[in-house]
Amino acid sequence: MKQISITTQFTSFENVQELPNEIQDLMAQAIEVRKNAYAPYSNFRVGVAILLDNGKTVLGSNQENAAYPSGLCAERVAIFYAGAVYPDAKILKMAITAASDTNQTKAPIPPCGSCRQSIAEYEIRQKTPIEIYFMGEIGSIYKSESLKNLLPFMFDKKFL
Template sequence: MKKDIQISYEQYQSSNELAEIEKELYLKAKEARENAYAPYSQFFVGCAVLLENGDIHVGNNQENAAYPSGLCAERTAMFWISANFPDENIEKVFVVGGPKELSLTRAPIPPCGACRQSMMEYESKQNKNITLYFANLNDEVIKVNAIKDLLPFYFDGTFL
């Protein structure tokens, strides 16, 4: 039997179309991107995470000459949050990424598979959707209402 999966998402041509909190997350993720350590790939990614209590925390990618010992921006931010605020729910995640040179930007940059799986763990843990935004350096933004929308056949603790 063949079945199809459909993903619902919103696309914005500019961050100016976003609500104020999303604009703030976009700017913080873009700023965090500037501090990424990406000497090998020259691909800089920043992430801003809004907690249920209103706090915003950021992360950026951290590369290492001994691939794959580095860590993506999303996991850098979320692991730090989990270590320091284990009882706080995550409301929204905003990711901004692209090559160091602004002229080389492409479509909005989505999280990699490892980051999707890691974010899905927190969405499952808190039993509440995490809204995800991802953008490029040309100010285009895509929004999905839940991590599971990007990872419909996710693996979680129910399989163990």
């Protein structure tokens, strides 16, 4: 038997003001679009802002549905919109923020597993990493240089 070790590395920022100006703007847009989340069941609102290499910013918020799992997470709303409207653009950076209607979220909240897999598909397809910044409602922000930090064993078409 052989054990392997996987190491991931993140950059941590204490607050939004520590982020580079471009990312502060991106996170501000994610915070604003979070207000548009339709979350009557979970009371958990997520907002995402994606910066594309063509200079466009794409926004998304989670959209729930009483018929689970028919709703869609904010990350997939934004990334699928980017793929549909700007199919040749590369995703450079993604800012994610999440807040609960019932308690204040202070820890950085990463994308769920389904969203990680969807982001992986785009990162693999474009052959360049996607910088991902994620936070709760307040507090620290984590930066990942690539989705590979969040999903080191990515499943892709080479396994099919």
